[in-house]
Amino acid sequence: MIKDEELFWTNSDGFTISTNKSFLDIEVIHNFLSKDSYWVQGIPKELVRESIKNSVLCYGVYEGNPKDGTAKQIGFARVVSDLVRFSWVGDVFIIPEFRGRGLGKWLMGIITDHPKLKGTNFHLATKDAHSLYAQYGFKQIGQIENRMVRALNWEEVYKGYGLE
Numbered sequence: 001m002i003k004d005e006e007l008f009w010t011n012s013d014g015f016t017i018s019t020n021k022s023f024l025d026i027e028v029i030h031n032f033l034s035k036d037s038y039w040v041q042g043i044p045k046e047l048v049r050e051s052i053k054n055s056v057l058c059y060g061v062y063e064g065n066p067k068d069g070t071a072k073q074i075g076f077a078r079v080v081s082d083l084v085r086f087s088w089v090g091d092v093f094i095i096p097e098f099r100g101r102g103l104g105k106w107l108m109g110i111i112t113d114h115p116k117l118k119g120t121n122f123h124l125a126t127k128d129a130h131s132l133y134a135q136y137g138f139k140q141i142g143q144i145e146n147r148m149v150r151a152l153n154w155e156e157v158y159k160g161y162g163l164e
């Protein structure tokens with residue numbers, strides 16, 4: 001059994017990717033998602049925290065090494081999965097100053113190479129980054145007539161957490 005908390009990668013430019021949730025900087029993640037993402041503008045910090053807690057794998061991208069306490073979080077992604085047949089990857093971001101130097105691709109390569117994720121039916125939604133994900137085997141859904149979805153209902157989500 002893999003201990004997910006211990007997964008850790010460094011690259012030659014001094015960046016780190018870790019799945020240790022205790023290294024994550026909730027301020028950085030909430031700030032990006034609530035202000036700069038196009039998919040969860042305005043999300044409360046409490047719901048970001050809950051989504052991290054309940055995701056099987058969360059990936060932090062850091063400038064520096066969080067193990068020595070000097071790292072700055074500059075990216076993130078999280079995976080919801082049963083680790084056998086189904087996975088969903090979302091909340092993928094690299095903060096603007098660090099984009100365009102391969103970190104998003106490094107992150108997606110690591111996620112899709114996880115031994116217990118790589119075989120699963122992997123889902124995601126994107127407005128404009130199709131060609132990024134296509135490099136990791138994602139394709140537009142075929143047989144759309146066989147797929148059904150129940151829409152996100154924020155009112156019910158908020159109620160579920162006792163939020164207004």
Ligand SMILES: CC(C)(COP(=O)(O)OP(=O)(O)OC[C@H]1O[C@@H](n2cnc3c(N)ncnc32)[C@H](O)[C@@H]1OP(=O)(O)O)[C@@H](O)C(=O)NCCC(=O)NCCS
Binds near residue numbers: 099102105125126
């Ligand atoms: C998408 C994102 C994570 C990419 O991170 P990055 O570190 O800048 O990406 P990389 O430097 O590793 O390269 C991205 C690759 O995907 C391609 N790409 C396709 N659509 C893209 C998009 N919308 N934004 C960025 N890159 C995109 C780039 O052309 C590049 O391909 P290439 O180097 O093979 O030519 C980053 O731009 C980001 O955080 N964007 C805002 C949030 C977002 O849109 N997240 C994805 C939600 S589905």
